[in-house]
Amino acid sequence: MKIILTLQLVLLFFLVSCTKDKAAPNQVFIPSDCDSIAKSFSADVQPIINNSCVGCHNSSSPGAGYNFDNYSDINSNLTVFFKTINHDNGVVPMPYQQGKLSDSLIQVIDCWIESGAPNN
Numbered sequence: 680m681k682i683i684l685t686l687q688l689v690l691l692f693f694l695v696s697c698t699k700d701k702a703a704p705n706q707v708f709i710p711s712d713c714d715s716i717a718k719s720f721s722a723d724v725q726p727i728i729n730n731s732c733v734g735c736h737n738s739s740s741p742g743a744g745y746n747f748d749n750y751s752d753i754n755s756n757l758t759v760f761f762k763t764i765n766h767d768n769g770v771v772p773m774p775y776q777q778g779k780l781s782d783s784l785i786q787v788i789d790c791w792i793e794s795g796a797p798n799n
C-alpha cells in the first residue's frame with residue numbers, strides 16, 4: 680500500500696513539473712518557438728503596446744486603472760495584461776471592442792514574457 684502511494688506521488692510530481700515551466704498564463708506557443716523571435720522590450724514589445732493599448736491606458740486616461748505607457752506599470756501587471764490580449768476567460772478581451780491582435784504580435788509579447796520580461 681505504501682509503495683503504491685509513493686509511486687502515485689512520484690507520478691504526480693512528474694506531471695506537475697512537466698506543466699510548471701510556463702511563465703505566461705494559457706501560453707499559446709511552445710518556448711522553442713521563441714528562439715528566433717525578436718523580443719526586445721523597447722524595440723519590439725513597447726511599439727505593439729503603444730499602437731494597441733496606450734491610447735486608452737495612459738497616465739491621463741488609465742482605462743480600468745491601468746497605465747501601460749511605461750515598463751514598470753506593464754511589468755507589475757503582466758498576468759492580467761497577457762490574459763486580456765490572449766482573450767482568456769475571466770477578463771475583458773483587449774484591445775477593447777476591437778479584433779484580437781495577430782498571432783505574430785501576441786507571440787512577440789508571449790516570448791518576451793517567457794524570457795523573463797526584461798527591460799531591454
Ligand code: HEC
Binds near residue numbers: 742764770771774
Ligand atoms: C479603445 C480603448 C481601449 C484599448 C485600445 C485597450 N483597452 Fe484595455 N480597457 C479599456 C476599457 C474601457 C477597459 C475596462 C473594460 C471593462 O471593465 O468593461 C479596459 C480594461 C483593461 C484591462 C482590465 C481587464 C480586466 O478584465 O480586469 C486590462 C488588463 C487591459 N484593458 C489591457 C489592455 C491591453 C493590454 C490593451 C492593448 C492590447 C488594451 N487594454 C487596449 C479600453 C481599452
